[in-house]
Amino acid sequence: MSQSKICVPVTTRGNYGKFKSVMQAIVEHPGLELQLLVGGGALLHKYGDFVEDGELGGFEVESSLYFLLEGENPITMAKSTGIALTEFTTAFNSLKPDVVLTIADRFEELAIATAASFQNIPLAHLEGGEVSGSVDESIRHAITKMSHLHFPASEKAAERIQKLGEPADSVYPVGATSLDVINNLDMDDMESVESELRDKGVGGSVNLHQDYLLVIQHPVTTEYEKNREYIDETIQAIDDLEMPTVWLWPNMDAGSDAVSKGIRVYREHSNQEHIRWYTSLPIEKYGKVLYNSACIVGNSSSGIRESSYLGVPAVNIGNRQQGRHRGSNVVDVPHNCQEIKAAISQQLDHGRYPPDDVYGDGNSGDQVAEILSDYEFSIQKQLTF
Structure with missing residues (x-):
């Protein structure tokens, strides 16, 4: 055949x-x-x-x-x-x-x-x-x-x-x-993840056994001129909270340069020992980082799809995921520092949500x-x- x-x-x-x-x-x-x-x-x-x-x-x-x-x-x-x-x-x-x-x-x-x-x-x-x-x-x-x-x-x-x-x-x-890989992970085994974070990231150190945030903010292509303003609002919110944070770099869409520049300027002029920065993480390690985070923040589809499946609290910022079907774990906010901080605090107080299979069962x-x-x-x- x-x-x-x-x-x-x-x-x-x-x-x-x-x-x-x-x-x-x-x-x-x-x-x-x-x-x-x-x-x-x-x-x-x-x-x-x-x-x-x-x-x-x-x-x-x-x-x-x-x-x-x-x-x-x-x-x-x-x-x-x-x-x-x-x-x-x-x-x-x-x-x-x-x-x-x-x-x-x-x-x-x-x-x-x-x-x-x-x-x-x-x-x-x-x-x-x-x-x-x-x-x-x-x-x-x-x-x-x-x-x-x-x-x-x-x-x-x-x-x-x-x-x-x-x-x-x-x-x-x-x-x-994407849920297939996540579905087969041992979420309690963080040893390999800790090695990845220690060896490949830059910035401060994050204890994955304590509460931490996961931040992923990509550019909004249809609001190209505002991407620097948008990332600065998020940076200010995370800086004010001073909570341990794993932060992944933006993707390659139009506006990525402005987002990256905002991050670089912050890193050069601010004390950010509570943040560990990465270009990206393999799905096997990313899934564990997401699952064990206290809240995912930003505008990645992962904050809608995978977070819902895992029951992870999510704060979705801006219009990049506008209209995408979401579970009860997502709080939507505009690109505003004070509202981002308030939503994160609300999600931290709430804690984990029941898993939602709106995007399938991982098979x-x-x-x-x-x-x-x-x-x-x-x-x-x-x-x-």
Whole structure:
């Protein structure tokens, strides 16, 4: 029996965490063959070069693709998308996959979807149908309309995909694949995490056996000019609280340079011994850091999705996750120092929440692989209304 070649492009450490269980299930499935591409921020030290650090879990990489331009502004983001389109077009032409698997809403994922669609390669899409702020909203739905098979993370997202005119028999709400890795972690085993934090971070030291905050704030692409102002409000709130904090660097979206500059200025001119800074953390260690934190603060989707599954209190700042379905563990605030501090204090007083399975139960990878092996793709797409 011939195997279907499933091409998985990994462009960030975060997306690797979401793809990992799916890739493992593909490797283990007798009817499927994995083609792994690595590119973008996944190859750059400033975003945590996990490929160089040997954190790809033994998966064989078919090709490495460089497409990111420096600057982290709207112009470089648009141009990087164009370069990514060229690079992935060439890679797909060489590998000739049977299916390309894309995910969510990043700008390079739009290039991946376009490269596959224009070459008549069936496209499967993880995490479509969700509502959020920023340009991510537009990108996600554009990818949905180019995709032939859909793996949304929730039932509500599945309903939206069908309302966009996609056939019901192409939509499989399997849950959030990132939960698969987290579901299998020993959350009480913090020894390896403590080693990671000690050896790779910078700044003060954080005792992971006491209450600490986890902060992740990415740029808001549709509010590009305000990103420095936004990060300064968050920095002031965390500085005022003086609570031990694990802080992860922003992603590579437009506005990242302003967020990074705000952090660098703070680090150079302030006493921040209560904060430990990291470019990123592997999903196996990040999951434990999130689970054991007293509260996650910022605007990452992790503060909506994984925190809900784990019952971790979350303070979501601003519009980046606007409209995304959330559990009862999330408190929403604007980019205002005083309101951020008040919300954090409120969440610390509340403590942990009951786990919520709105984004699945942590068993998605095997479902995705099985559906990929059986699904009969049709390149021709047509609205259902």
